[in-house]
Amino acid sequence: MLYIGFVNALDYYKTNHFQVSGIKERKEEKKMKSLVVLVTLIVVAISSGAVVYPTNRSSFSVGYITTGDRLLHRQYLRKLPVPNAIQYQDFVFRGNSTTRVAAITATEMGYSQNAYAVITAGGVGYNYVTVRVQSSRSLGYDYVIEVWGRGR
Numbered sequence: 001m002l003y004i005g006f007v008n009a010l011d012y013y014k015t016n017h018f019q020v021s022g023i024k025e026r027k028e029e030k031k032m033k034s035l036v037v038l039v040t041l042i043v044v045a046i047s048s049g050a051v052v053y054p055t056n057r058s059s060f061s062v063g064y065i066t067t068g069d070r071l072l073h074r075q076y077l078r079k080l081p082v083p084n085a086i087q088y089q090d091f092v093f094r095g096n097s098t099t100r101v102a103a104i105t106a107t108e109m110g111y112s113q114n115a116y117a118v119i120t121a122g123g124v125g126y127n128y129v130t131v132r133v134q135s136s137r138s139l140g141y142d143y144v145i146e147v148w149g150r151g152r
Contacts, residue, residue, distance in 0.1 A: 058116040063103035063124040065148045072099065073147045077133050081113075081140040088134040090120070093147045095127040103148040104129055108141070115141030 072095060079087045095101070101124055106117035114136040121130035135141045 058112070058114070059105075059107045060117060061103065061105045062119065063101070063148070065103045069102045069148045069150050071146060072101070072149050075145045076109075076143070077145065078142045079135060079140045081135075081138060083138055086135060086137050087140065088132055091131045091133065091145050093122075093129050095149065096151075097127060098151045099127045099149055100151075101126055101129055101147055101149040103146075104131065105146045105148075106131055106133070107144050107146075109144055110142050113139040113141055115139065115143070117143055117145070 073093050075091050077089050077091060079089065093101075101122070104119065104123065108115065108117075115133060117131055117133045119129060120132050122128040129147060131145055133141055133143050133145075
């Protein structure tokens with residue numbers, strides 16, 4: 001009889017204890033879900049706020065400027081916007097036979113107009129380089145191109 005009473009008390013304890021712990025677990029799950037939703041909302045708010053200003057600068061730098069290199073040429077390329085037109089301009093640098101290009105930089109000046117610059121011929125290790133600067137439709141561009149190198 002005592003054993004049956006003990007078993008009944010033990011069953012009662014297990015049933016109530018697990019029900020209470022189940023309620024606690026459900027409350028913790030709700031808290032965790034709420035925390036995940038809150039963190040997601042914060043991340044979305046921060047990332048959407050960070051995209052207010054365009055960051056796609058189309059500048060580039062190829063090669064390395066080292067001791068002994070000098071500025072071989074600097075050119076400013078600028079075109080004003082033309083409605084419904086894509087504009088481009090080729091920058092050509094030709095050095096003598098002993099000149100070797102070590103670095104080329106094309107830096108977009110002012111606010112970004114979504115133009116881009118690309119090397120189309122020559123480059124680092126050659127004695128010549130051709131850089132094409134191209135605008136987006138109905139926009140212009142403003143670049144400064146620098147060629148660094150040395151004579152042999």
